[in-house]
Amino acid sequence: MLGLFKDYLQKKVALTDEQFGLISDKLKIREFDKGEMILMKGEVSSHVYFILEGLLRSYSIDSKGKTHIIQFAPEQWWLSERNGILFNEESEFFLDAIEATKAVVLPKDFMNEAAKVVPCINDLNSKMLNNAIRFMQKRINMLLSATAEERYLDFIKLYPNLTLRVPQWMIASYLGITPESLSRVRKDLAHKHFKK
Amino acid sequence: MLGLFKDYLQKKVALTDEQFGLISDKLKIREFDKGEMILMKGEVSSHVYFILEGLLRSYSIDSKGKTHIIQFAPEQWWLSERNGILFNEESEFFLDAIEATKAVVLPKDFMNEAAKVVPCINDLNSKMLNNAIRFMQKRINMLLSATAEERYLDFIKLYPNLTLRVPQWMIASYLGITPESLSRVRKDLAHKHFKK
DNA sequence: TCCATTTCTTAACATAGGTCAATAACCAGC
DNA sequence: GCTGGTTATTGACCTATGTTAAGAAATGGA
Numbered sequence: 001m002l003g004l005f006k007d008y009l010q011k012k013v014a015l016t017d018e019q020f021g022l023i024s025d026k027l028k029i030r031e032f033d034k035g036e037m038i039l040m041k042g043e044v045s046s047h048v049y050f051i052l053e054g055l056l057r058s059y060s061i062d063s064k065g066k067t068h069i070i071q072f073a074p075e076q077w078w079l080s081e082r083n084g085i086l087f088n089e090e091s092e093f094f095l096d097a098i099e100a101t102k103a104v105v106l107p108k109d110f111m112n113e114a115a116k117v118v119p120c121i122n123d124l125n126s127k128m129l130n131n132a133i134r135f136m137q138k139r140i141n142m143l144l145s146a147t148a149e150e151r152y153l154d155f156i157k158l159y160p161n162l163t164l165r166v167p168q169w170m171i172a173s174y175l176g177i178t179p180e181s182l183s184r185v186r187k188d189l190a191h192k193h194f195k196k
Numbered sequence: 197m198l199g200l201f202k203d204y205l206q207k208k209v210a211l212t213d214e215q216f217g218l219i220s221d222k223l224k225i226r227e228f229d230k231g232e233m234i235l236m237k238g239e240v241s242s243h244v245y246f247i248l249e250g251l252l253r254s255y256s257i258d259s260k261g262k263t264h265i266i267q268f269a270p271e272q273w274w275l276s277e278r279n280g281i282l283f284n285e286e287s288e289f290f291l292d293a294i295e296a297t298k299a300v301v302l303p304k305d306f307m308n309e310a311a312k313v314v315p316c317i318n319d320l321n322s323k324m325l326n327n328a329i330r331f332m333q334k335r336i337n338m339l340l341s342a343t344a345e346e347r348y349l350d351f352i353k354l355y356p357n358l359t360l361r362v363p364q365w366m367i368a369s370y371l372g373i374t375p376e377s378l379s380r381v382r383k384d385l386a387h388k389h390f391k392k
Numbered sequence: 393t394c395c396a397t398t399t400c401t402t403a404a405c406a407t408a409g410g411t412c413a414a415t416a417a418c419c420a421g422c
Numbered sequence: 423g424c425t426g427g428t429t430a431t432t433g434a435c436c437t438a439t440g441t442t443a444a445g446a447a448a449t450g451g452a
Contacts, residue, residue, distance in 0.1 A: 140335060145264045
């Protein structure tokens with residue numbers, strides 16, 4: 001199972017099998033059932049997850065009991081809780097499994113420790129984090145500037161695969177609209193498409 | 197002027213003056229006038245800025261000509277354009293100077309190169325990036341779940357200093373509302389406060 | 393000091409998207 | 423195959439925020 005993670009790393013940086021052997025002893029595999037809660041708001045987590053198979057999510061619940069999805073984490077994505085990792089502080093978010101999932105569990109300082117043995121891991125780490133920031137800036141820009149319809153179209157273009165895997169209300173919750181609104185947006189789109 | 201940057205690094209990680217000397221030759225200082233454009237949408241940038249003094253911003257302009265502020269970068273903050281840094285791709289965003297600004301200009305691979313000489317730079321880099329992600333997740337959560345008023349209150353609590361330095365329409369643009377709406381929100385808040 | 397420009401406020405009106413409620417479609421476990 | 427619980431759709435109505443427009447206040451350069 002760890003082989004999948006090795007493949008991922010080797011696709012990203014020049015890493016030999018021996019080098020992977022040197023750093024892989026800190027890694028564990030964990031499996032989650034569909035619907036399993038991984039982390040509650042208020043708990044402290046210092047783990048980093050790399051998804052091998054399945055789908056996790058992080059989300060918040062507001063004062064009215066509504067769920068807002070911060071991130072989907074499908075295969076080959078990373079998921080972690082930064083309050084815990086950086087400051088040993090309580091999480092503002094919940095983590096759970098949308099599908100049955102297998103993930104690599106990395107200790108919070110894994111990347112930095114691994115980089116001491118295999119320096120090129122550094123480039124990977126910094127690229128990944130910068131890329132995550134790039135994605136989030138794009139998302140913030142959409143939330144600031146685009147209509148519900150535009151955000152939905154952007155979503156299905158960016159994550160065609162997720163669009164099929166998750167229930168619509170979760171997509172709505174990721175887009176910052178209600179399920180009812182998303183349903184109407186879809187109806188309008190179907191209509192437009194039909195008229196052409 | 198670079199001394200300020202050294203101080204910043206030394207506050208964050210154990211870095212001696214000698215070590216700083218070893219890595220600082222790639223650094224330059226640049227000054228921007230108030231209102232000066234730094235990067236246009238469509239241009240490619242591979243620089244990273246660390247703000248010593250003043251205030252920069254990154255923003256987008258939508259199809260209706262409206263401005264949306266992605267990030268404010270005051271003293272001790274970082275600013276860069278990730279499409280350029282990661283992939284040599286064109287920027288989706290504009291960068292400019294809200295105030296007259298002095299900044300350190302770092303080449304895109306500075307942190308990784310510096311880490312080869314001074315390994316602890318790694319921890320700093322990775323903490324900074326993770327912290328940026330943490331902030332952005334919080335912001336996304338606010339955009340998904342909070343009203344205009346709640347977002348404004350959160351903003352002034354988090355950036356009391358910026359609240360005074362930037363015009364209201366920029367705060368509105370950062371919050372994802374119109375200047376008119378922000379004006380109403382402020383009126384309501386003043387009212388509530390008065391009634392107490 | 394004055395003028396031009398930018399910023400802020402206010403009001404009347406418009407609208408995207410939210411709310412509530414009912415129903416239909418779907419599905420998972422027995 | 424039922425059955426209870428999700429999930430999706432639809433409609434009537436509501437509300438927060440956007441739009442437009444005007445004027446007031448603040449600001450900054452000559």
